[in-house]
Amino acid sequence: MLELKSKLPGAGTTIFTVMSRMALEHGAINLSQGFPDFDGPPLLRERVAWHLEHGHNQYAPMAGVPELCEQIAHKVHALYGRVVDPQREVTVTPGATEAIYCAVTAVVHPGDEAIIFDPAYDTYAPAITLNGGITHRIPTVYPDFRIDWDRVRGTVNERTRLIMLNTPHNPSATTWSQHDIDCLREITTGSRICLVSDEVYEHIVFDGQAHLSLLRYPDLASRTFAVFSFGKTYHATGWRVGYCVAPAKLMQEFLRIHQFINFSTNAPMQYALADFLRECPQHHCTLAAFYQQKRDLFRSLLAPSAFRLPPSAGTFFQLAEYSGVSGATDMDFVNRLTREHKVAAIPVSVFYEHPPEQRVIRFCFAKGDDTLREAAARLLAV
Ligand SMILES: Cc1ncc(COP(=O)(O)O)c(C=O)c1O
Incomplete structure (x- = not known):
């Protein structure tokens, strides 16, 4: 059997693929991988269609x-x-x-x-x-x-x-x-x-x-x-x-x-x-206000929860510290969130060579407001 010596022996499948797949499998709201669940400007999409035809x-x-x-x-x-x-x-x-x-x-x-x-x-x-x-x-x-x-x-x-x-x-x-x-x-x-x-x-x-x-x-x-x-x-x-x-x-x-x-x-x-x-x-000047509204909505929805929310100064991500909710590792915790509570998130430890003692996960809030509301309702029940 032909075998290759890997140049990246420590690398598994990227966490974004793993979590998006798990979200799909368990019918969870996918707040893991960083992508919006809405489309871009109609004019831009019309221009793509036009150039495809021309x-x-x-x-x-x-x-x-x-x-x-x-x-x-x-x-x-x-x-x-x-x-x-x-x-x-x-x-x-x-x-x-x-x-x-x-x-x-x-x-x-x-x-x-x-x-x-x-x-x-x-x-x-x-x-x-x-x-x-x-x-x-x-x-x-x-x-x-x-x-x-x-x-x-x-x-x-x-x-x-x-x-x-x-x-x-x-x-x-x-x-x-x-x-x-x-x-x-x-x-x-x-x-x-x-x-x-x-x-x-x-x-x-x-x-x-x-x-x-x-x-x-x-x-x-x-x-x-x-x-x-x-x-x-x-x-x-x-x-x-x-x-x-x-x-x-x-x-x-x-x-x-x-x-x-x-x-x-x-x-x-x-x-x-x-x-x-x-x-x-x-x-592009409209983007910051657009996502700031989503950030503020998501943060206010989660405010009554036991998650601790550090500031989100940019991107479409919100971290959540969950030691008030669970003592599990972040990998185990996102597994449980996805399977039992039907919300997928990203464990932050995977981005470290030597993960520190912290219990932190990442949510993507580039989602429709109703999706954020439903996700937050599920998270409040954790
Ligand atoms: C920090 C950072 N860099 C690069 C990328 C990749 O961007 P692109 O989808 O344009 O390849 C991402 C996508 O999530 C990202 O978060």
Whole structure:
């Protein structure tokens, strides 16, 4: 029997697939995987249909449909004040996931070291491992998940080539502060460190706060692959369209890899997104208020429960500390919630290399209000 030696021997199936499957199997409300249960703007969907019918069904250019790259460049300039060359500094990718993989692959050679912060989105460490890199995982813990910058300073050495960050952050729903930016700047200045900045929730920042994109800071942007997701912005995670913005020199290497992984991203969606961004350039500005209403509704519905709810400053996630409800591990607890109470959630320990002593799960509130009401009613009965 032919057997393969795994390059990711410790990796099982991603928790998002596991929990969504379990939710389906047990007829549970799925507040686990991060996707909306509603569709994106009708005009955008009409534009997709139009382009499907009007011959945009062949390979798109490798780096993306030029009209879309231009719209992305306009948007980046309008939001973050950064002038980017749409032809050399923007690549449209099949989701942020491929962009993250290409960026890591562009930077990390065997033996290089990379720093990520736990709890970490689950694609980061495998991407580093597959490239022969060594991952240093620096933990942050409930309830504030603050980064221990002294520990980062103590971990960086001459072999460190990459720091990966994510703001607004999945799963903690925290956002970076100016202090975090200043520390990152101090640590990377004069170094050979590149940054992968996962900003897929850039538009979902609450309570009037601004999103601190690394693209706002020219010195940091000069070493950054900034990664975004149209899936999150337009409630269309299944379309698999994201993009990366990086300085031309970095993007050149990114493209060498992207061309052999996916070559290009699906064409009709790209043309449709270009049309939509041109016609409704302000649409993303509505997203924060839209999700803030859902956050507030979900939090108020759960307020009488024994769950403790830390602040959710961004993303469409709400953490819940459940030690007042159960002493079970988070994996056992989400199993029970799904099977017995018919609400699926994500255990937060899976995002850690060494899970701390905390009983915390993550709910996704990107759901219709009635679904949130029904889920909350079930959770109050736990
Ligand atoms: C932090 C983070 N990064 C990246 C992704 C992947 O985005 P996409 O669906 O565009 O590949 C997700 C999706 O859940 C995410 O939460």
